[in-house]
Amino acid sequence: MSNHLNVRKVAVLGAGVMGAQIAAHMVNANVEVLLFELPAKEGDPNGNVNKALDGLKKLEPAPISSPARITYIQPANYDQHLEKLRECDLIIEAIAERMDWKSDLYRKVAPFVNANAIFATNTSGLSINKLAEAFPENLRHRFCGIHFFNPPRYMHLVELIPCKGTEPVLLDQLETFLVSTLGKGVVRAKDTPNFIANRIGVFSMLATKHHAAAFNLGFDMVDALTGRYLGRPKSATFRTLDVVGLDVFAHVVNTMRENLTEDPWHKHFELPSWFQYLVDQGSLGQKTKRGIYQKIGKEIHVLDLHTREYRLSDAKVNDAVKEILRERDWAKKLAGLRNSQHPQAQFLWAVFRDVFHYCALHLENIANNARDLDFAVRWGFGWDNGPFEIWQAAGWQQVAGWIAEDIVAGKSMASAPLPAWVTDATRTGVHTAQGSYAPSPLTPLPPAGEGGAQRREREGGYQPRSTLPVYQRQLYPDHLLGEERHYGETVFENDVVRMWHTGDDIAILSFKSKMHTVDNDVLDGILRAVGEAEEHFSALILWQTEPPFSAGANLLQLMQGMQEPAPEEGMFGKFKQAASRVKYTIAGGGGMGEIFNAATGNVPKVEAVVAKFQQASMRLKYAQVPTIAAIDGLALGGGCEFSIHCSRIVATLESYIGLVEVGVGLLPAGGGCKEMAQRAAAEAQRFASDNRVDVFPYMRKYFQNIAMGEVAKSAEMAREMGYLKQSDRIVLNRFELLHIAKEEAKALNATAYRPPLHQRQIMVAGSTGIATLQAAMVNMLEGNFISEHDYMIGCRVAETLCGGHVEAGCLVDEQWLLDLERRNFMELLGTFKTQDRIEYMLKNGKPLRN
Structure with a gap:
């Protein structure tokens, strides 16, 4: 028997809650899948399956990485489509936990199972050996138990249970598929009731x-x-x-x-x-x-x-x-x-x-x-x-x-x-x-x-860990107390970051801050790491030893940089008292809201940090070596901005990515707005017809993402939202993330990597685009869907993404856009309502609508 199992197509028998979700996770992993169910008694014979597929759209948490992927699940029924089973390399039975029902189904489908297919039952506790007795003896060596946990997309565990005649090599093949393709943690269980x-x-x-x-x-x-x-x-x-x-x-x-x-x-x-x-x-x-x-x-x-x-x-x-x-x-x-x-x-x-x-x-x-x-x-x-x-x-x-x-x-x-x-x-x-x-x-x-x-x-x-080759891809697998773990050799380290390597020429930068938030010291660490990588390494990977990738900017440090209030005055007391003496109306904000200038004298200090944030993003983008963002879990705000500036993103499926600054009354100012405007311009030129380029339709998607603070609910949705490019990679097993990031770096270097050229002619939507977005927001304001401060923030986002008050189709450079986002960020930061949002978030961990 070959040690290689090529799972080209999977059949799932049973479209109940578990069967439908297992099928959903197959298409999450780009595996073709047939979902079988009993034929409907009336109408479309696939009516029962289609009903189950409709049910997938309503489940929370979502079993599918993107609603569009449900269409990739092929419906089938036992009356019309049993011949299609011959095309399948893996068949998973997932019907109700009844020994007699399962046995009847095995006898029905067995003549259509090809001799090289694996047939597995997704029982949660029935005897695998007893179930195997109902399976044809000539195929029994390819029968086993495969117990997914609910919900299959999110639960890491799959129990693999052999029957007495299961071929050991088959289990190795199936384990490899489950671990690397589906992203699971496999435990081999004995055939005892309810397993482990x-x-x-x-x-x-x-x-x-x-x-x-x-x-x-x-x-x-x-x-x-x-x-x-x-x-x-x-x-x-x-x-x-x-x-x-x-x-x-x-x-x-x-x-x-x-x-x-x-x-x-x-x-x-x-x-x-x-x-x-x-x-x-x-x-x-x-x-x-x-x-x-x-x-x-x-x-x-x-x-x-x-x-x-x-x-x-x-x-x-x-x-x-x-x-x-x-x-x-x-x-x-x-x-x-x-x-x-x-x-x-x-x-x-x-x-x-x-x-x-x-x-x-x-x-x-x-x-x-x-x-x-x-x-x-x-x-x-x-x-x-x-x-x-x-x-x-x-x-x-x-x-x-x-x-x-x-x-x-x-x-x-x-x-x-x-x-x-x-x-x-x-x-x-x-x-x-x-x-x-x-x-x-x-x-x-x-x-x-x-x-x-x-x-x-x-x-x-x-007993040592498994030596299956698939586990060589897990450089740092999930570990237990008592096991040793050594995170490579240190290049430099301080209280907030560590740069290290594993003995090769690829450098890794890991944050040590809580939730891997970004503050001034982290920015210094990134700038130093890029320089070290250009000098001594072939690539730089941003990877955290534990999720999340980054929850964004350290809001507390940001506001402490604005002022140092007396304890009895509260976090923003002194700043508000001073600022209230010097106020002016926001330009371009429809005359709503008040903004306050630097009465404390610390605004230049904060603006310098924002400028450094932008500098760090740009250094990641234009470094002389490939930079890879290896994302697992949250990549919000500044964490998202760093990642979208890297040469490549390698993200686990369960990565939740977004520019969420509006939740605290701000806009992305670490290059996020600039990068989205740049991507909109590139898309407009790529899909232009008759040499007519209109950037606004492409920019509008990015405006909505930022103005609504929308977070992608999977890496697949992040790609649809524009945070991931087609060249970025999605990984199903989080413990393979660092390995694949390294392989991406090697692949880029294999083609004599050079950073992108500085883009000096970025087409923007200009004043026309700003006006169009403002008009839409006025309707939302008048309908009480957004507050006045939401409107003001939206206007700032619109101005930045549209390139400011210039003619539609005007060409600007990256620095122009960076200056716009930095100015708008600082002016929003000076408003009372933004300060209230930040203070509320820091105290309560959720956004304030004001």
């Missing part, structure tokens, strides 16, 4: 439910305790159940109850009467707009266990418990919870204890090693740290002793003792630089003469 992530994650929820009842804690109190304080999603426990669907959760618990009869915790695999009450009422969670929680108007209400009526959700964590939870050291946090007498703390310790106990006892049965268990929980349930990571960080022997004491005292949910490998006195954890603990022997046992401790370690073994 659901087995542990659902047990954690059952343990939480059990102890919540024992300590008489309401649903909202439990969620207040088990969310971000524990490094878990904000949806915590019971909100997560609403999102998943109570009926879905009931099915998973039922699978455990029916198939895990020997599990020491079996008596806890049941659902309480209140749960069944909600299901019977049709209150299944988010999809029915009511479950454990219900939104009434703008308020969130929660089910009261005693009255079975909804009440306002208003849980407050005890202050002393809150202090324990704010502790970042897991050893101190767990010790604080265990030693506290407060019910909230005792509840949390009990949940941790029983989850640790469960993981330890079942590791050998469900996973190949501790790493796979931790990653499955992290990637499948959104935990920052896996159970074994937390245990190890808190002190392995200390926590093991506490668990053992509670088991003996009858406090734990099960009386089974901890396995011997856990209590081995030599053990300090399960994750090391050499690998993660695997209970089954991985190598032949050492000679009998070796010491006991050495022999025990070899009997268990520490």
Whole structure:
């Protein structure tokens, strides 16, 4: 068998919620896909599939990277299109979790499956070996389980489960496709009920439910305790159940109850009467707009266990418990919870204890090693740290002793003792630089003469990471506590940036500021890095060791640069008092709003920083070596401006890019407006007909993006909005981002890279364009869709993008546009309402409409 799998086309069988979203993610990754469903009884035979595709457009978060991509999903039905299965290299069955239905479908489609195709079932917990029995014996070696998590676009985890006859090479091929093409984190699971992530994650929820009842804690109190304080999603426990669907959760618990009869915790695999009450009422969670929680108007209400009526959700964590939870050291946090007498703390310790106990006892049965268990929980349930990571960080022997004491005292949910490998006195954890603990022997046992401790370690073994070639593309894969990580050799470093390399001639610049925001020192770092790269390296990559790429400018430093108010006067007090003495009307702003000049004397200082921002962007654009922006997550404001000036952008699909300065009453002034005007002019000339060039229609799109502060909801949408060029790259796996950025740099250098020539003749829309945009905004103002200050900001954006009050079609250069955006930025910064917007954003983390 060839080690190469070329997945040209995929078929997804079943257009339910999961099947349709899996198909959507295939086209996100540019994979051709057929989506099958039962034929409609009336009208178009593909009516059921088309209905599912329409449903994709309404789902939030969006399962598709761009609405336009839905048209790439090819609808099909089992009556007319089974022959098309012969064209498919991968077939994923994703129908309802019924063994009999799945078996019937396998028998129906098997004659049309080509001999080289992989057939995988997207079951969340049914036995892969039992399902394989319904598959033709001659194809069974190409059958396996492939468990995507919901929603498939966003959840990193895919569990890969072989049946007894699955060819090992096939699993390697499929893992490579899942990791690199679809961007997933693959964990190989054993064929046990609910596999790894659901087995542990659902047990954690059952343990939480059990102890919540024992300590008489309401649903909202439990969620207040088990969310971000524990490094878990904000949806915590019971909100997560609403999102998943109570009926879905009931099915998973039922699978455990029916198939895990020997599990020491079996008596806890049941659902309480209140749960069944909600299901019977049709209150299944988010999809029915009511479950454990219900939104009434703008308020969130929660089910009261005693009255079975909804009440306002208003849980407050005890202050002393809150202090324990704010502790970042897991050893101190767990010790604080265990030693506290407060019910909230005792509840949390009990949940941790029983989850640790469960993981330890079942590791050998469900996973190949501790790493796979931790990653499955992290990637499948959104935990920052896996159970074994937390245990190890808190002190392995200390926590093991506490668990053992509670088991003996009858406090734990099960009386089974901890396995011997856990209590081995030599053990300090399960994750090391050499690998993660695997209970089954991985190598032949050492000679009998070796010491006991050495022999025990070899009997268990520490399993290194996969050596599949696809993982060589992950220069810095997701890592676990106990694993070593070395970010190359430093070129220079200070409090806010670090320039480094990995032993080759490509330099990397990483920000160290919070949310990788940009301040004056970061600008100095960028300017220095470009110079260093031109002198000593072949390329410069802007890449952060953790997302986001950059949340934009440091607003607090910006305003502190404007003035230094006395504490009792507030952030802008002194500035406003001084400025109120010297005011004038905004030119070109329709006579609305007031702008204040530099009464404090610090405006020249701030304007110099803005000019430096522009200088940094231009240095990235015209550097003598390729500059690559490697974006993952947010690239807002100044972060977006830096990226659009680089030679190339390499962005993960989940990159959210936009020029959002209007949200704080400003406009892009780091070259963002200039660059958008320049792109509009280039597009106008490229698509001009009859030698007639009209830049306005192309500029209008960029005006709307900036004036509305629109953020692309994916890298694909960023391309449609003009933030990414066709030559920029979109990466599905964020851990491959740096590798691909380096490859792009090498490709540019392979063609004797030269920076672009300075463009000195940029066509602008001029006064005519400004007037047209102002007229449209007047209508919005009169219709109360925008405020007077919004209108004023929009006028400033229009003036900048249109090149100022010059004739339509006039040619200007980049500096002209940079001067325009800098002047308009500074004048907006001087207004009271912009200052109020900035202050509100800094205090509340959301924009103010004034």
